[in-house]
Amino acid sequence: MDKGLLLSKSQNHRPGRLAILQALIVFSFLVLAVRLYIIQFVERELHVLQAEENRFAEISIPATRGIILDRNGVPLAVNVPSANVRVTPALLPDDEAEAMAMLERLAGLLGIPFSGELQTVDERGIPQRSLLTMVQEGEGIAPYEPVVVKTDVDPDVARMIIAEHDAFPGVDVEWVSVRDYPTGALTAHIIGYMGPIPEERAEEFEAQGYVLNRDRIGYDGIEFSFQDLLAGTPGRQIVERDVAGQIIRTIGEPRRPQPGYSIRLTIDVDLQRAAQEALVEMIEALKQRYPDNPIGYDRGVVIASNPRTGEILAMVSWPTYDNSRFERAIDYPYYLQVWQDPLRPLFNQAVNSLYPPGSIFKVITATAALEEGIVTPDYKIFDPGQIQLENRYYPNDPGQAQTFVCWLKTGHKEVDMIHAIAWSCDVYFYKVGGGYKDEVPGIGLGIERLGAWMGIFGLGQPTGIELAGEATGIIPSPDWKRRVWGENWSTGDTYNAAFGQGYVLTTPLQMLTVLNTIANNGIQPKPTLIREIIDSEGHVVRGFEPTYVDLRDRLREYWPQAHDGQPYPETLDSTLSIIQQGMRGAVTMEGGTALPAQEKYLPYVPIAAKTGTAEFCDDIAAALEQCVPGNWPAHAWFMAYAPYGNPEISVIAFIYNGGEGALVALPVASQVIDAYFRLKTERAIQQQLESATPQP
Secondary structure, three states: OOHHHHHHHHHHHHHHHHHHHHHHHHHHHHHHHHHHHHHHHHOHHHHHHHHHHHHEEEEEEOOOOOOEEOOOOOEEEEEEEEEEEEEOHHHOOOOHHHHHHHHHHHHHHHOOOOOOOOOOEOOOOOEOOOHHHHHHHHHHHOOOOOEEEEEEEOHHHHHHHHHOHHHOOOEEEEEEEEEEOOOHHHOHHHHOOEEEOOHHHHHHHHHOOOOOOOOEEEOOHHHHHOHHHHHOEOEEEEEEEOOOOOEEEEEEEEEOOEOOOEEEEOOOHHHHHHHHHHHHHHHHHHHHHOOOOOOOOOOEEEEEEOOOOOEEEEEEEEOOOOHHHHOOOOOHHHHHHHHHOOOOOOOOHHHHOOEOOHHHHHHHHHHHHHHOOOOOOOOOEEEOOEEEEOEOOEOOOHHHOEEEEOOOOOOOEEEOHHHHHHHOOHHHHHHHHHOEOOOEOOOOOOHHHHHHHHHHOOOOOOOOOOOOOOOOOEOOOHHHHHHHHOOOOOHHHHHHHHOOOOOOEEOHHHHHHHHHHHHOOOEEEOOEOEEEEEOOOOOEEEOOOOOEEEHHHHHHHHHHHHOOOOOOOOOHHHHHHHHHHHHHHHHHOOOOOOHHHHHHHOOOOOOEEEEEEEEOOOHHHHHOOOOOOOOOOEEEEEEEEEOOOOOOEEEEEEEOOOOOHHHHHHHHHHHHHHHHHHHHHHHHHHHHHHHHOOOO
């Protein structure tokens, strides 16, 4: 092909390509111009705001957390100073070798790696990061922003760094407030502990002015339940920074932090200590006495309260944990140890765990039976030691009958209501609860009415104590059994429920509330741990005011619905008087199940009490093949109040797998009551001595 012709064709195509290129250039400039217009005019305020945000920063000023005291002013959770060491990258020596030498010495003093990511952990199990890595990261983000390289530094090391300030340019010590738990494991379940702000709640707390890597929040106990009250409100200061992050000036007046409120609890730490010592002493005695018991003796609860007001004076859950291990940071190996422990030391068994209450529950059945007219106080029921409950489908076949026995194999013979409580007669309550031939016609009280009375006493619902995770318990019913177990309800189920076994489950605190209701003549005080709320200047902003529920109000609502519209006959006073006499008889009558409480432990003060032994077959006992029919393991219970007629203290004691309540739980509760009166006397004497001492 002719070379001239090719050249001519190439030249003919150039104007088209140039036109396209020119159009692209023009279009690009138009796009840039439009974008520039949008940025300068349409989005101007947005970009100005972003620039201002980069220029101005909000600094959070931590608030002082309120402290926690016992009722007598003994500190249970306080604030103590702790040193954090910080490095400001921009202020390090200009000479790199000098800076590296200084940082290496600092790392040695602080006990952290100097360089590299060594994949090591500190003594708490937290992954370690090297000093150099932290400083370099800070330098790349904001060189004038101090980087915290070590928290909770040994005070001697902190003071040395301060004293040798010239030898550590760019390094400073920041004193911060951290939590201290002087009573540690003794009150851990009540006080709780603190930990870092969880990631899922980071946005919520940042909006309130918290700093994620600085501030900590309550994780359990009072620290958790009253987090907002204790924490106060962080302050705020607006500052202007340059591009390197260095503060140029402050803007306006700072918003000062609002200190948190302090809390005075109802707990008496001296009584708490006495209760824990009594419980642990009994548990250790059981271990020595029965070393081969496969289930073991490792769990228990003791709670003491003022039955007139609901104030909790002591609350011991065993085993416990040491919350002082979480004061400055979560000790992760220790946390995993107690979390994975099958005895669940992190759980407050007084409020978080459910157990069959056994015979201490009989006071509810007794109250219901009298109020519903199933029996009168003087009506006597015969206890032969055991009874046969015939099978409804095979009434003439004795082999199909179910045997129910009394704890006293020979039986109690003729028993009225007061003696039934004092002697804790099982057969009496079987017959009253589920009926028996002509002696207690029909179904007796029946599970439906018994369940209603459990609700009237407050079971099946939280007590309202100021602790998280409170269990509600189980009020069994035919519908509940069909739904949960896929089985029909039987009379035998009612027999078991009538004395607090079978499917009945409660918390120790719920049963203490039942005790307080009886001791307080039907007025149920809400259990509480809070006595006073105190501001930062020491002024009481909320004093203690008991909260009550009158069982008569509940009965006035229940009675017409259950009795064809009839008004409640207002018989509770006389009924509870019978229950109180029965509980008094338990410690005074011949054959009373709680005689040692009065005769041996507390001869100087009149008391009323009820013993309890509750057979159980939980997952632990079943796995160990200990659920042998007729020989199941049993929990030990005991509850009492004193003085009888004018109560000022009530106590409930529970020991897991402890066996007979009169032998195991009774001594524990009795020692706590004794400690209460001993402390009361000692303090009264001390007060008299102080008032008699001339003031200088």
